[in-house]
Amino acid sequence: xxxxxxxxxxxxTVLLILMINGCNASIHEYRNExxxxxxxxxxxxGGSEGLYASRVVDSSSPSSSDSHVKGxxxxxxxxxxxxxxxESASKQNEMQESTGMVEAIILEVxxxxxxxxxxxxxxxxxxxxxxxxxxxxxxxxxxMQKNPDNPDWPKRIKTSFNGKDEEAKMESETVEITKSGMxxxxxxxxxxxxxxxxxxxxxxxxxxxxxxxxxxxxxMTFYGLMSLVYLVFGLAWFLRxxxxxxxVIQLHYHIxxxxxxxxxxxxxxxxxxxxxNSTGTRPMGITLWAVTFSSVxxxxxxxxxxxxxxxxxxxxPTLGGITPKLCLLGGVYxxxxxxxxxxxxxxxxNDYSGKAKLFLVLPVAFLDSCFILWIFSSLSNTLEKLQIRxxxxxxxxxxxxxxxxxxxxxxxxxxIGFELYFNATDPLSELWQIAWVIPAFWTLLAFSLLTVIxxxxxxxxxxxxxxxxxxxxxxxxxxxVSLTSGxxxxxxxxxxxxxxxxxLAEDLEEDKRE
Numbered sequence: 001x002x003x004x005x006x007x008x009x010x011x012x013t014v015l016l017i018l019m020i021n022g023c024n025a026s027i028h029e030y031r032n033e034x035x036x037x038x039x040x041x042x043x044x045x046g047g048s049e050g051l052y053a054s055r056v057v058d059s060s061s062p063s064s065s066d067s068h069v070k071g072x073x074x075x076x077x078x079x080x081x082x083x084x085x086x087e088s089a090s091k092q093n094e095m096q097e098s099t100g101m102v103e104a105i106i107l108e109v110x111x112x113x114x115x116x117x118x119x120x121x122x123x124x125x126x127x128x129x130x131x132x133x134x135x136x137x138x139x140x141x142x143x144m145q146k147n148p149d150n151p152d153w154p155k156r157i158k159t160s161f162n163g164k165d166e167e168a169k170m171e172s173e174t175v176e177i178t179k180s181g182m183x184x185x186x187x188x189x190x191x192x193x194x195x196x197x198x199x200x201x202x203x204x205x206x207x208x209x210x211x212x213x214x215x216x217x218x219x220m221t222f223y224g225l226m227s228l229v230y231l232v233f234g235l236a237w238f239l240r241x242x243x244x245x246x247x248v249i250q251l252h253y254h255i256x257x258x259x260x261x262x263x264x265x266x267x268x269x270x271x272x273x274x275x276x277n278s279t280g281t282r283p284m285g286i287t288l289w290a291v292t293f294s295s296v297x298x299x300x301x302x303x304x305x306x307x308x309x310x311x312x313x314x315x316x317p318t319l320g321g322i323t324p325k326l327c328l329l330g331g332v333y334x335x336x337x338x339x340x341x342x343x344x345x346x347x348x349x350n351d352y353s354g355k356a357k358l359f360l361v362l363p364v365a366f367l368d369s370c371f372i373l374w375i376f377s378s379l380s381n382t383l384e385k386l387q388i389r390x391x392x393x394x395x396x397x398x399x400x401x402x403x404x405x406x407x408x409x410x411x412x413x414x415x416i417g418f419e420l421y422f423n424a425t426d427p428l429s430e431l432w433q434i435a436w437v438i439p440a441f442w443t444l445l446a447f448s449l450l451t452v453i454x455x456x457x458x459x460x461x462x463x464x465x466x467x468x469x470x471x472x473x474x475x476x477x478x479x480x481v482s483l484t485s486g487x488x489x490x491x492x493x494x495x496x497x498x499x500x501x502x503x504l505a506e507d508l509e510e511d512k513r514e
Protein backbone atom coordinates (compact mmCIF):
# COMPACT_ATOMS: atom_id res chain seq x y z
CA UNK A 1 0.00 0.00 0.00
CA UNK A 2 2.84 2.39 0.80
CA UNK A 3 4.45 1.76 -2.58
CA UNK A 4 1.22 2.65 -4.39
CA UNK A 5 0.83 5.98 -2.65
CA UNK A 6 4.48 7.03 -2.80
CA UNK A 7 4.58 8.24 -6.46
CA UNK A 8 1.42 10.30 -6.01
CA UNK A 9 2.67 11.84 -2.79
CA UNK A 10 6.06 12.62 -4.31
CA UNK A 11 4.46 14.17 -7.40
CA UNK A 12 2.18 16.25 -5.19
CA THR A 13 5.11 17.51 -3.08
CA VAL A 14 7.18 18.44 -6.13
CA LEU A 15 4.21 20.27 -7.63
CA LEU A 16 3.73 22.24 -4.41
CA ILE A 17 7.38 23.33 -4.46
CA LEU A 18 7.03 24.45 -8.08
CA MET A 19 3.98 26.49 -7.23
CA ILE A 20 5.79 28.40 -4.51
CA ASN A 21 8.27 29.71 -7.06
CA GLY A 22 5.73 31.88 -8.88
CA CYS A 23 2.54 33.57 -7.69
CA ASN A 24 -0.03 35.65 -9.47
CA ALA A 25 -0.05 39.17 -8.13
CA SER A 26 -0.66 42.80 -9.00
CA ILE A 27 2.93 43.44 -7.98
CA HIS A 28 4.90 41.96 -10.86
CA GLU A 29 8.47 41.13 -9.90
CA TYR A 30 11.25 40.56 -12.43
CA ARG A 31 14.13 38.38 -11.28
CA ASN A 32 16.96 38.70 -13.84
CA GLU A 33 14.76 37.44 -16.68
CA UNK A 34 15.71 37.50 -20.34
CA UNK A 35 14.16 38.96 -23.48
CA UNK A 36 12.63 36.89 -26.27
CA UNK A 37 13.45 37.60 -29.95
CA UNK A 38 10.56 38.23 -32.31
CA UNK A 39 10.84 39.63 -35.82
CA UNK A 40 13.59 42.28 -35.62
CA UNK A 41 12.94 43.07 -31.93
CA UNK A 42 13.49 41.58 -28.47
CA UNK A 43 10.66 41.76 -25.94
CA UNK A 44 9.77 40.83 -22.37
CA UNK A 45 6.16 40.60 -21.16
CA GLY A 46 6.01 42.73 -18.03
CA GLY A 47 2.43 41.90 -17.09
CA SER A 48 -1.21 42.33 -18.01
CA GLU A 49 -4.18 43.24 -15.83
CA GLY A 50 -7.73 44.47 -16.15
CA LEU A 51 -7.75 48.00 -14.73
CA TYR A 52 -10.68 50.29 -13.96
CA ALA A 53 -10.38 54.01 -14.62
CA SER A 54 -9.37 56.26 -11.73
CA ARG A 55 -12.28 57.76 -9.84
CA VAL A 56 -10.12 60.66 -8.69
CA VAL A 57 -8.34 62.64 -11.40
CA ASP A 58 -5.92 65.46 -10.57
CA SER A 59 -2.63 66.83 -11.85
CA SER A 60 -0.48 65.28 -9.12
CA SER A 61 0.85 61.78 -9.72
CA PRO A 62 -0.08 59.08 -7.18
CA SER A 63 2.44 58.68 -4.37
CA SER A 64 2.93 55.74 -2.04
CA SER A 65 0.81 57.24 0.75
CA ASP A 66 -2.74 55.92 1.12
CA SER A 67 -4.25 59.41 0.92
CA HIS A 68 -2.88 59.93 -2.59
CA VAL A 69 -3.45 56.36 -3.80
CA LYS A 70 -7.10 55.92 -2.81
CA GLY A 71 -9.46 56.14 -5.75
CA UNK A 72 -6.66 56.09 -8.35
CA UNK A 73 -5.71 53.44 -10.86
CA UNK A 74 -2.13 53.29 -12.12
CA UNK A 75 0.95 51.32 -13.16
CA UNK A 76 4.08 52.24 -11.22
CA UNK A 77 7.66 51.29 -12.09
CA UNK A 78 9.71 50.46 -9.00
CA UNK A 79 13.49 49.96 -9.27
CA UNK A 80 13.33 48.46 -12.77
CA UNK A 81 16.90 47.83 -13.92
CA UNK A 82 18.29 46.45 -17.19
CA UNK A 83 21.59 44.55 -17.16
CA UNK A 84 23.40 43.99 -20.45
CA UNK A 85 26.28 41.55 -21.05
CA UNK A 86 29.84 42.68 -20.37
CA GLU A 87 30.83 42.00 -23.98
CA SER A 88 28.18 44.40 -25.23
CA ALA A 89 29.14 47.12 -22.73
CA SER A 90 32.87 46.88 -23.49
CA LYS A 91 32.30 47.62 -27.19
CA GLN A 92 30.75 51.02 -26.49
CA ASN A 93 32.29 54.49 -26.34
CA GLU A 94 32.70 55.59 -22.75
CA MET A 95 32.03 59.22 -23.60
CA GLN A 96 28.80 58.53 -25.46
CA GLU A 97 25.60 59.23 -23.49
CA SER A 98 23.26 56.71 -25.11
CA THR A 99 24.77 53.38 -26.13
CA GLY A 100 21.64 51.27 -26.09
CA MET A 101 17.95 51.82 -25.37
CA VAL A 102 15.15 49.76 -23.83
CA GLU A 103 11.54 50.89 -24.24
CA ALA A 104 8.67 50.20 -21.86
CA ILE A 105 5.44 50.16 -23.83
CA ILE A 106 2.02 50.22 -22.16
CA LEU A 107 -1.03 49.67 -24.31
CA GLU A 108 -4.65 48.74 -24.04
CA VAL A 109 -5.41 45.41 -25.68
CA UNK A 110 -7.64 47.13 -28.23
CA UNK A 111 -4.58 49.05 -29.49
CA UNK A 112 -2.40 45.96 -30.01
CA UNK A 113 -2.38 46.45 -33.79
CA UNK A 114 -0.80 49.87 -33.30
CA UNK A 115 2.49 48.28 -32.20
CA UNK A 116 4.68 47.31 -35.15
CA UNK A 117 4.67 48.38 -38.78
CA UNK A 118 1.56 46.48 -39.87
CA UNK A 119 -0.14 49.78 -40.73
CA UNK A 120 2.82 50.45 -43.03
CA UNK A 121 2.29 47.04 -44.67
CA UNK A 122 5.39 45.56 -43.04
CA UNK A 123 5.88 42.71 -40.57
CA UNK A 124 8.75 44.33 -38.66
CA UNK A 125 8.37 45.66 -35.13
CA UNK A 126 11.38 47.97 -35.00
CA UNK A 127 11.76 50.86 -37.36
CA UNK A 128 14.28 50.28 -40.16
CA UNK A 129 16.19 52.88 -42.18
CA UNK A 130 13.88 52.43 -45.15
CA UNK A 131 10.81 53.07 -43.01
CA UNK A 132 12.43 56.04 -41.30
CA UNK A 133 12.99 57.75 -44.65
CA UNK A 134 9.24 58.21 -44.97
CA UNK A 135 9.11 59.96 -41.60
CA UNK A 136 6.71 57.39 -40.15
CA UNK A 137 9.07 56.27 -37.37
CA UNK A 138 12.53 56.71 -35.90
CA UNK A 139 15.19 54.17 -36.78
CA UNK A 140 16.15 51.91 -33.86
CA UNK A 141 12.84 52.39 -32.03
CA UNK A 142 9.67 50.33 -31.84
CA UNK A 143 7.15 51.40 -34.47
CA MET A 144 4.07 52.82 -32.78
CA GLN A 145 0.93 54.40 -34.16
CA LYS A 146 -0.86 56.75 -31.77
CA ASN A 147 -4.58 56.38 -31.10
CA PRO A 148 -6.34 59.39 -32.68
CA ASP A 149 -9.06 59.26 -30.01
CA ASN A 150 -6.45 59.24 -27.24
CA PRO A 151 -3.17 60.75 -28.52
CA ASP A 152 -1.26 59.92 -25.31
CA TRP A 153 -1.70 56.19 -25.85
CA PRO A 154 -0.03 53.76 -26.29
CA LYS A 155 2.61 54.93 -23.80
CA ARG A 156 6.34 54.73 -24.49
CA ILE A 157 8.98 55.17 -21.75
CA LYS A 158 12.64 55.12 -22.84
CA THR A 159 15.62 54.05 -20.74
CA SER A 160 19.18 54.34 -22.13
CA PHE A 161 22.56 52.86 -21.21
CA ASN A 162 25.32 55.41 -20.71
CA GLY A 163 28.81 54.78 -22.06
CA LYS A 164 30.13 51.40 -20.99
CA ASP A 165 27.71 50.98 -18.09
CA GLU A 166 26.40 47.45 -17.73
CA GLU A 167 23.26 48.60 -15.92
CA ALA A 168 20.57 51.12 -16.83
CA LYS A 169 18.08 51.98 -14.11
CA MET A 170 14.64 53.11 -15.15
CA GLU A 171 13.40 56.26 -13.44
CA SER A 172 10.53 55.73 -11.01
CA GLU A 173 7.44 56.68 -12.94
CA THR A 174 3.70 56.28 -12.45
CA VAL A 175 1.30 55.98 -15.37
CA GLU A 176 -2.25 56.82 -14.36
CA ILE A 177 -5.13 54.90 -15.93
CA THR A 178 -7.99 57.14 -17.02
CA LYS A 179 -9.91 54.57 -19.08
CA SER A 180 -11.06 51.09 -18.04
CA GLY A 181 -9.55 48.27 -20.07
CA MET A 182 -7.17 45.32 -20.25
CA UNK A 183 -3.63 46.73 -20.23
CA UNK A 184 -0.42 45.05 -21.33
CA UNK A 185 3.16 46.04 -20.53
CA UNK A 186 6.11 45.08 -22.74
CA UNK A 187 9.79 45.91 -22.39
CA UNK A 188 11.42 45.95 -25.83
CA UNK A 189 14.69 46.85 -27.52
CA UNK A 190 15.77 46.90 -31.16
CA UNK A 191 19.57 46.96 -30.89
CA UNK A 192 20.97 43.45 -31.59
CA UNK A 193 24.04 44.30 -29.50
CA UNK A 194 21.82 44.24 -26.40
CA UNK A 195 21.06 40.55 -26.92
CA UNK A 196 21.37 38.77 -23.57
CA UNK A 197 20.10 41.75 -21.57
CA UNK A 198 18.28 40.87 -18.34
CA UNK A 199 15.58 42.74 -16.41
CA UNK A 200 15.06 42.99 -12.65
CA UNK A 201 12.82 45.08 -10.40
CA UNK A 202 9.05 45.30 -10.19
CA UNK A 203 5.92 47.12 -11.33
CA UNK A 204 2.84 47.83 -9.20
CA UNK A 205 -0.60 47.62 -10.81
CA UNK A 206 -3.42 49.15 -8.82
CA UNK A 207 -7.16 49.60 -9.23
CA UNK A 208 -9.12 52.41 -7.54
CA UNK A 209 -10.15 50.15 -4.63
CA UNK A 210 -6.95 48.16 -4.21
CA UNK A 211 -4.48 45.81 -5.83
CA UNK A 212 -6.94 43.11 -6.89
CA UNK A 213 -6.94 42.66 -10.68
CA UNK A 214 -10.12 43.92 -12.29
CA UNK A 215 -11.36 40.46 -13.26
CA UNK A 216 -10.96 39.26 -9.66
CA UNK A 217 -12.24 42.33 -7.80
CA UNK A 218 -15.97 41.37 -7.95
CA UNK A 219 -15.13 37.97 -6.44
CA MET A 220 -14.16 39.62 -3.14
CA THR A 221 -17.70 40.99 -2.81
CA PHE A 222 -19.14 37.68 -4.01
CA TYR A 223 -17.25 35.61 -1.43
CA GLY A 224 -18.21 38.09 1.27
CA LEU A 225 -21.90 37.68 0.42
CA MET A 226 -21.58 33.90 0.16
CA SER A 227 -19.97 33.84 3.61
CA LEU A 228 -23.05 35.53 5.02
CA VAL A 229 -25.36 33.20 3.07
CA TYR A 230 -23.56 30.11 4.40
CA LEU A 231 -23.64 31.56 7.91
CA VAL A 232 -27.42 32.07 7.82
CA PHE A 233 -27.94 28.71 6.12
CA GLY A 234 -25.72 26.93 8.63
CA LEU A 235 -27.49 28.59 11.55
CA ALA A 236 -30.90 27.49 10.22
CA TRP A 237 -29.63 23.91 9.76
CA PHE A 238 -28.08 23.88 13.24
CA LEU A 239 -31.34 25.03 14.87
CA ARG A 240 -33.23 22.34 12.99
CA UNK A 241 -30.60 19.80 13.95
CA UNK A 242 -30.85 20.67 17.66
CA UNK A 243 -34.64 20.78 17.59
CA UNK A 244 -34.90 17.19 16.34
CA UNK A 245 -31.58 15.85 17.60
CA UNK A 246 -33.22 12.63 18.86
CA UNK A 247 -34.35 11.78 15.35
CA VAL A 248 -31.20 12.63 13.38
CA ILE A 249 -29.51 9.92 11.36
CA GLN A 250 -25.87 9.48 10.39
CA LEU A 251 -26.49 11.12 7.02
CA HIS A 252 -27.33 14.39 8.83
CA TYR A 253 -23.82 14.49 10.31
CA HIS A 254 -22.35 14.19 6.81
CA ILE A 255 -24.51 17.08 5.62
CA UNK A 256 -23.46 19.17 8.62
CA UNK A 257 -19.78 18.58 7.83
CA UNK A 258 -20.24 19.77 4.23
CA UNK A 259 -22.08 22.91 5.41
CA UNK A 260 -19.31 23.68 7.93
CA UNK A 261 -16.64 23.24 5.26
CA UNK A 262 -18.59 25.53 2.93
CA UNK A 263 -18.72 28.23 5.61
CA UNK A 264 -14.96 27.95 6.19
CA UNK A 265 -14.20 27.90 2.47
CA UNK A 266 -16.13 31.09 1.71
CA UNK A 267 -14.76 32.92 4.75
CA UNK A 268 -11.13 32.00 4.03
CA UNK A 269 -11.47 32.95 0.36
CA UNK A 270 -12.93 36.32 1.37
CA UNK A 271 -10.07 37.09 3.75
CA UNK A 272 -7.56 35.89 1.14
CA UNK A 273 -8.96 38.36 -1.38
CA UNK A 274 -9.03 41.16 1.20
CA UNK A 275 -5.36 40.56 1.99
CA UNK A 276 -4.49 40.35 -1.71
CA ASN A 277 -6.34 43.60 -2.33
CA SER A 278 -4.44 45.47 0.37
CA THR A 279 -0.92 44.11 -0.22
CA GLY A 280 -0.79 43.30 -3.95
CA THR A 281 0.53 39.74 -3.43
CA ARG A 282 -1.28 36.52 -2.60
CA PRO A 283 -0.63 35.49 1.02
CA MET A 284 0.85 32.01 0.72
CA GLY A 285 -0.53 30.63 3.98
CA ILE A 286 -4.09 31.92 3.60
CA THR A 287 -4.26 30.91 -0.06
CA LEU A 288 -3.02 27.41 0.74
CA TRP A 289 -5.70 27.04 3.42
CA ALA A 290 -8.38 28.35 1.06
CA VAL A 291 -7.31 25.94 -1.69
CA THR A 292 -7.29 23.02 0.74
CA PHE A 293 -10.71 23.87 2.18
CA SER A 294 -12.05 24.14 -1.36
CA SER A 295 -10.61 20.77 -2.41
CA VAL A 296 -11.82 18.99 0.74
CA UNK A 297 -15.29 20.47 0.39
CA UNK A 298 -15.54 19.54 -3.30
CA UNK A 299 -14.46 15.99 -2.48
CA UNK A 300 -16.86 15.52 0.43
CA UNK A 301 -19.70 17.10 -1.57
CA UNK A 302 -19.29 14.51 -4.32
CA UNK A 303 -19.03 11.71 -1.79
CA UNK A 304 -22.19 13.00 -0.09
CA UNK A 305 -24.08 12.92 -3.40
CA UNK A 306 -22.85 9.39 -3.97
CA UNK A 307 -23.80 7.98 -0.56
CA UNK A 308 -27.21 9.65 -0.78
CA UNK A 309 -27.70 8.07 -4.22
CA UNK A 310 -26.79 4.67 -2.77
CA UNK A 311 -29.56 5.02 -0.18
CA UNK A 312 -27.21 5.16 2.80
CA UNK A 313 -29.19 5.71 6.00
CA UNK A 314 -32.46 5.66 4.06
CA UNK A 315 -32.88 2.26 2.45
CA UNK A 316 -29.87 0.50 3.94
CA PRO A 317 -27.93 1.08 7.19
CA THR A 318 -24.36 0.70 5.84
CA LEU A 319 -22.42 0.89 2.61
CA GLY A 320 -20.96 -2.57 3.11
CA GLY A 321 -17.94 -3.46 1.00
CA ILE A 322 -18.23 -0.31 -1.14
CA THR A 323 -16.69 1.93 1.56
CA PRO A 324 -12.99 1.28 0.65
CA LYS A 325 -13.69 1.97 -3.05
CA LEU A 326 -15.51 5.18 -2.18
CA CYS A 327 -12.69 6.38 0.08
CA LEU A 328 -10.09 5.54 -2.59
CA LEU A 329 -11.97 7.53 -5.25
CA GLY A 330 -12.38 10.44 -2.84
CA GLY A 331 -8.69 10.45 -1.90
CA VAL A 332 -7.52 10.42 -5.52
CA TYR A 333 -9.99 13.17 -6.42
CA UNK A 334 -8.76 15.34 -3.53
CA UNK A 335 -5.14 15.08 -4.66
CA UNK A 336 -6.00 15.86 -8.31
CA UNK A 337 -8.23 18.78 -7.35
CA UNK A 338 -5.67 20.17 -4.90
CA UNK A 339 -2.95 20.10 -7.55
CA UNK A 340 -5.13 21.94 -10.07
CA UNK A 341 -6.21 24.55 -7.53
CA UNK A 342 -2.61 25.18 -6.49
CA UNK A 343 -1.61 25.88 -10.07
CA UNK A 344 -4.55 28.21 -10.66
CA UNK A 345 -4.17 30.24 -7.47
CA UNK A 346 -0.54 29.99 -6.37
CA UNK A 347 1.15 29.60 -9.74
CA UNK A 348 0.98 31.53 -12.96
CA UNK A 349 -0.97 29.14 -15.18
CA ASN A 350 -0.11 31.27 -18.22
CA ASP A 351 3.49 30.07 -17.88
CA TYR A 352 2.46 26.47 -18.48
CA SER A 353 2.07 24.86 -21.88
CA GLY A 354 -1.20 23.40 -23.14
CA LYS A 355 0.01 19.86 -22.40
CA ALA A 356 0.85 20.82 -18.81
CA LYS A 357 -2.60 22.29 -18.31
CA LEU A 358 -4.23 19.16 -19.72
CA PHE A 359 -2.07 17.05 -17.41
CA LEU A 360 -3.80 18.76 -14.47
CA VAL A 361 -7.28 19.34 -15.87
CA LEU A 362 -7.95 15.94 -17.46
CA PRO A 363 -7.59 13.85 -14.25
CA VAL A 364 -10.13 16.06 -12.47
CA ALA A 365 -12.53 15.88 -15.42
CA PHE A 366 -12.14 12.09 -15.63
CA LEU A 367 -12.76 11.62 -11.90
CA ASP A 368 -15.79 13.94 -12.07
CA SER A 369 -17.23 11.75 -14.83
CA CYS A 370 -16.59 8.67 -12.65
CA PHE A 371 -18.53 10.25 -9.81
CA ILE A 372 -21.40 11.20 -12.13
CA LEU A 373 -21.67 7.70 -13.65
CA TRP A 374 -21.51 6.03 -10.25
CA ILE A 375 -24.09 8.45 -8.79
CA PHE A 376 -26.67 7.88 -11.54
CA SER A 377 -26.03 4.12 -11.57
CA SER A 378 -26.65 4.00 -7.81
CA LEU A 379 -29.75 6.18 -8.17
CA SER A 380 -31.13 3.82 -10.78
CA ASN A 381 -30.66 0.80 -8.50
CA THR A 382 -32.16 2.61 -5.53
CA LEU A 383 -35.24 3.75 -7.47
CA GLU A 384 -35.75 0.28 -8.93
CA LYS A 385 -35.66 -1.42 -5.55
CA LEU A 386 -37.92 1.20 -3.96
CA GLN A 387 -40.45 0.50 -6.70
CA ILE A 388 -40.27 -3.21 -5.95
CA ARG A 389 -40.78 -2.49 -2.23
CA UNK A 390 -43.66 -0.15 -3.11
CA UNK A 391 -42.30 2.42 -0.65
CA UNK A 392 -43.97 5.42 -2.25
CA UNK A 393 -42.79 8.06 0.27
CA UNK A 394 -39.11 7.30 -0.23
CA UNK A 395 -39.63 6.73 -3.95
CA UNK A 396 -41.05 10.25 -4.34
CA UNK A 397 -38.18 11.64 -2.28
CA UNK A 398 -35.59 10.06 -4.55
CA UNK A 399 -37.42 11.10 -7.69
CA UNK A 400 -37.19 14.73 -6.61
CA UNK A 401 -33.51 14.30 -5.86
CA UNK A 402 -32.89 12.62 -9.22
CA UNK A 403 -34.65 15.44 -11.10
CA UNK A 404 -32.61 18.08 -9.27
CA UNK A 405 -29.39 16.23 -9.95
CA UNK A 406 -30.23 15.79 -13.63
CA UNK A 407 -30.92 19.52 -13.99
CA UNK A 408 -27.59 20.36 -12.33
CA UNK A 409 -25.71 18.02 -14.68
CA UNK A 410 -27.37 19.59 -17.73
CA UNK A 411 -26.49 23.06 -16.44
CA UNK A 412 -22.90 21.95 -15.81
CA UNK A 413 -22.51 20.59 -19.34
CA UNK A 414 -23.99 23.76 -20.83
CA UNK A 415 -21.73 25.94 -18.68
CA ILE A 416 -18.62 23.96 -19.63
CA GLY A 417 -19.53 24.57 -23.27
CA PHE A 418 -19.89 28.27 -22.51
CA GLU A 419 -16.48 28.33 -20.78
CA LEU A 420 -14.80 26.68 -23.76
CA TYR A 421 -16.43 29.16 -26.12
CA PHE A 422 -15.56 32.06 -23.84
CA ASN A 423 -11.88 31.10 -23.60
CA ALA A 424 -11.63 30.38 -27.32
CA THR A 425 -13.14 33.71 -28.36
CA ASP A 426 -11.38 35.81 -25.73
CA PRO A 427 -7.70 34.73 -25.66
CA LEU A 428 -6.51 38.23 -24.69
CA SER A 429 -9.03 38.68 -21.85
CA GLU A 430 -10.86 41.54 -23.50
CA LEU A 431 -14.02 40.44 -21.65
CA TRP A 432 -12.22 40.58 -18.30
CA GLN A 433 -15.08 42.43 -16.59
CA ILE A 434 -17.35 39.36 -16.69
CA ALA A 435 -14.66 36.69 -16.16
CA TRP A 436 -15.53 36.44 -12.44
CA VAL A 437 -18.93 34.95 -13.33
CA ILE A 438 -17.32 31.62 -14.34
CA PRO A 439 -16.00 30.57 -10.88
CA ALA A 440 -19.03 32.15 -9.21
CA PHE A 441 -21.37 29.87 -11.16
CA TRP A 442 -19.76 26.68 -9.82
CA THR A 443 -19.98 27.97 -6.27
CA LEU A 444 -23.68 28.76 -6.68
CA LEU A 445 -24.39 25.39 -8.33
CA ALA A 446 -22.72 23.49 -5.48
CA PHE A 447 -24.67 25.53 -2.93
CA SER A 448 -27.93 24.83 -4.79
CA LEU A 449 -27.36 21.07 -4.70
CA LEU A 450 -26.51 21.25 -1.01
CA THR A 451 -29.73 23.19 -0.41
CA VAL A 452 -31.77 20.52 -2.23
CA ILE A 453 -30.29 17.76 -0.06
CA UNK A 454 -30.89 19.77 3.11
CA UNK A 455 -34.53 20.42 2.19
CA UNK A 456 -35.28 16.81 1.21
CA UNK A 457 -33.47 15.22 4.17
CA UNK A 458 -34.08 17.90 6.81
CA UNK A 459 -34.37 16.58 10.40
CA UNK A 460 -38.00 16.31 11.49
CA UNK A 461 -40.26 14.71 14.08
CA UNK A 462 -41.28 12.10 11.48
CA UNK A 463 -38.00 10.57 10.29
CA UNK A 464 -39.70 7.39 9.00
CA UNK A 465 -40.36 9.13 5.68
CA UNK A 466 -36.65 8.91 4.84
CA UNK A 467 -34.83 7.01 7.61
CA UNK A 468 -33.93 3.32 7.35
CA UNK A 469 -36.19 0.96 9.27
CA UNK A 470 -35.90 -2.83 9.63
CA UNK A 471 -39.63 -3.19 10.30
CA UNK A 472 -40.58 -1.88 6.87
CA UNK A 473 -38.19 -4.23 5.12
CA UNK A 474 -36.06 -1.45 3.69
CA UNK A 475 -32.85 -3.40 3.98
CA UNK A 476 -31.47 -5.04 0.88
CA UNK A 477 -27.93 -6.21 0.44
CA UNK A 478 -26.61 -5.84 -3.10
CA UNK A 479 -24.03 -8.53 -2.39
CA UNK A 480 -26.28 -10.85 -0.35
CA VAL A 481 -29.51 -12.79 -0.89
CA SER A 482 -31.62 -11.41 -3.71
CA LEU A 483 -35.39 -11.27 -4.11
CA THR A 484 -35.20 -14.16 -6.60
CA SER A 485 -33.48 -16.45 -4.11
CA GLY A 486 -36.09 -15.50 -1.51
CA UNK A 487 -38.87 -16.38 -3.93
CA UNK A 488 -37.24 -19.74 -4.68
CA UNK A 489 -37.05 -20.46 -0.96
CA UNK A 490 -40.76 -19.72 -0.51
CA UNK A 491 -41.59 -21.87 -3.54
CA UNK A 492 -39.53 -24.73 -2.13
CA UNK A 493 -41.30 -24.53 1.26
CA UNK A 494 -44.73 -24.60 -0.43
CA UNK A 495 -43.85 -27.68 -2.50
CA UNK A 496 -42.64 -29.52 0.60
CA UNK A 497 -45.87 -28.73 2.41
CA UNK A 498 -47.96 -30.08 -0.47
CA UNK A 499 -45.93 -33.31 -0.48
CA UNK A 500 -46.46 -33.68 3.26
CA UNK A 501 -50.24 -33.22 2.93
CA UNK A 502 -50.44 -35.74 0.09
CA UNK A 503 -48.61 -38.36 2.12
CA LEU A 504 -50.87 -37.76 5.12
CA ALA A 505 -54.02 -38.23 3.01
CA GLU A 506 -52.72 -41.52 1.60
CA ASP A 507 -52.06 -42.85 5.14
CA LEU A 508 -55.64 -41.99 6.20
CA GLU A 509 -57.08 -43.88 3.22
CA GLU A 510 -55.07 -47.01 4.09
CA ASP A 511 -56.33 -46.86 7.72
CA LYS A 512 -59.95 -46.74 6.52
CA ARG A 513 -59.49 -49.80 4.27
CA GLU A 514 -58.02 -51.82 7.11
